[in-house]
Amino acid sequence: MSDMPRSRALFERAIRLMPGGNTRTTVVTPPHPxxxxxxxxxxxxxxxxxxxxxxxxxxxxxxHGHAHPAIVAAVTAQLGRGTAFSMPTEAEIELAEVILARVRPLAQIRFTNSGTEARMMAVKAARAHTGRPRIAKFEGAYHGTYDYVEISLRPGPSDWGPGDAPRGVPTARGTPEKVREDVVVLPFNDAGASQRLIERHAGELAAVVVDPLPSQIALVPATLAFLGSLREVTRAHGILLISDEVMSFRLSYHGALAAMGVQPDLLCLGKIIGGGLPVGAVAGSSEVMAVFDPRGNGPAVPHGGTFNANTATMAAGQAAMELLTxxxxxxxxxxxxxxxxxxxxxxxxxxxxxxxxxxxxxxxxxxxxxxxxxxxxxxxxxxxxxxxxxxxxxxxxxxxxxxxxxxxxxxxxxxxxxxxxxxxxxxxxxxxxxxxxx
Ligand SMILES: Cc1ncc(COP(=O)(O)O)c(C=O)c1O
Known part of the structure; x- marks a missing residue:
């Protein structure tokens, strides 16, 4: 890579300004990006x-790749009319309609600016809805950089514990012990062990978080039997099943888990639904999503965000989704x-x-x-x-x-x-x- 003088020079300039030279761990490659x-x-x-x-x-x-003409036209038209207001817009309603038409019976949605935020809001919604404090997630699964879902992202053999009852291992140094304790770590694609662990902690679990095609777990699909058993055990114990389809939503028009005949309670989206601009979303039944409703006595789960549902993202997302027949x-x-x-x-x-x-x-x-x-x-x-x-x-x-x-x-x-x-x-x-x- 020594024949890339411009990239090398940019990296030398960047490294003085930002730790690691940029603001995104994923794009750092040695000797320089x-x-x-x-x-x-x-x-x-x-x-x-x-x-x-x-x-x-x-x-x-x-x-749709880079600079798709229909998306560029939609965003350009919107840019001239303003990108963000402290008023809701019709653009938000339009993208909500386009996405919800695909993911029925999930009936309501809220937009965020990243998949990480969508995950965070889904976990908070599950806690508020069930009144339970803990969540379960799968060893090695990536769900963004939020404390709870970051547990056991990259554990090694020295600390990962038994295969059928993985230890919770913090990823970021300084993660409070309390966070680790509030996460039950499950072995992916192991229906029997996952069911046992969920049943053991059922009374305290608000949600089980699963990605049907987890990129950091080798990008191997969850088996249908495994997903079916998760659905059954969570339903039996009043635990919400959250499907993280920030990456895997593209597998099917109606979403990855639903296409396999398994209906999640909450669905986390991101990436493609923003047409190339920053986005995330959480969708769910009206009953669960009611925790975000600020009317009456105020929301059970406050959800602000200065750029949530900004019009540029909404316009890009709508154009992208309409192209994705x-x-x-x-x-x-x-x-x-x-x-x-x-x-x-x-x-x-x-x-x-x-x-x-x-x-x-x-x-x-x-x-x-x-x-x-x-x-x-x-x-x-x-x-x-x-x-x-x-x-x-x-x-x-x-x-x-x-x-x-x-x-x-x-x-x-x-x-x-x-x-x-x-x-x-x-x-x-x-x-x-x-x-x-x-
Ligand atoms: C499955 C999954 N969940 C959550 C995220 C986090 O999304 P974002 O990078 O938009 O915060 C990602 C990002 O790659 C992801 O693949």
Whole structure:
């Protein structure tokens, strides 16, 4: 990466101003990040002028790629009329209608500025609605940078405890012990152990938080039997089931969990529903969402936010959602299916240990052939991480951008030609890796 003088110079300037050189942990890659200049459709161009196919799309949020003309037009029209007012707007109602039409029977929604905030508000709503203090979440699952849902995000073998009763491990130094105590950590895709743990703490649990396709748990889908058992045990004990679909909402027109026939009580959204602008949302039944209603004696859960439902985000989100028809999603999902199938075939044929997991238009590259089903099986060894870094750098140099941790996604400006291009460069990278390891 020494041939990127502009990115290096920007990083040297940035590192003096911001710890780590920027304000987003996810985009830091050694020795320095590659700085973006601009994007158009499925192309991202860096500050040296190199164009790449963008399979990251701002961490899966730009389902229509960069600067989609319909979204640019919608936002531009709105910018000239003002971006935020201390008055509600019709734009907010319109995006609410568009999303709720997809996620019925969930009947009400509130907007936030990020998925993290949506998660936080969903947890608060569940506590207020049930009158219980604790939540349960899955070991390794990422739900944003909020204390409670951050527990056991990246535990290691020295502190993670038994597989069928994981220990709660704080992620951020300084997390109060009380926060750790208020989170029950469950093993992903283990219906029996999860059910036992939920039943053991049932009287105190406000909610179980699940992502049906958790990106940090290897991007392996939750099994239907596992989700069905979570629904059953939570319903039996009056615990709310919160589906975090900030990333996985794109799997289906009606949402990921609902498409599998499992109805969540609360749904957290973000990323694609903002059309490329900052967003989050929590949707639920009118009964649960009533905790946010400020009328009468005031809200059980106050929910402010200076830029909540700002008109630019609402306009971008509405344009993006309207473009995302069932046919558009089916096409993307079929392309994702082919990408995973052909990438896995390439790994097998060239003889490099690895696999590409995911569902719909989301995928993740792993440099291991070991079966991946939960967080512990997905923790990469040092040689696996090094092998992935070599692959990542090869792809980057040869015009393909996926994340430095192996995550990728498709966008609607892509066609079969972009999938072909990915597979071609991926195969070349694997051949180089096969030569290296002999
Ligand atoms: C499943 C999930 N939940 C929550 C979040 C947090 O969203 P945001 O980055 O908008 O705060 C993310 C972000 O990647 C996510 O993937």
């Amino acid at each position: 590659v700085y973006a200049s601009h994007g158009s459709g499925c192309i991202i161009v860096d500050v040296e002028g190199q164009a790449r196919l963008d399979f990251v799309n701002n961490h899966t949020s730009l389902i 069932p046919a558009a999603l089916d096409r993307l999902n079929a392309m994702g299916e082919r990408l995973r199938r052909e990438a896995n075939a390439a790994l097998a044929e060239i003889g490099v240990p690895g696999q590409v997991t995911g569902a719909g238009s989301l995928f993740r590259v792993h440099m291991t052939s070991r079966p991946l089903s939960d967080y512990r099986s997905a923790v990469a060894t040092v040689p696996e991480r090094e092998a992935y870094t070599r692959l990542y750098r090869y792809l980057l140099v040869h015009g393909i951008f996926i994340t430095s941790t192996g995550l990728g996604c498709l966008s609607t400006p892509m066609s079969e030609a972009e999938v072909d291009a990915f597979i071609q460069v991926f195969r070349a990278a694997l051949k180089e890796e096969a030569l290296r390891v002999g």
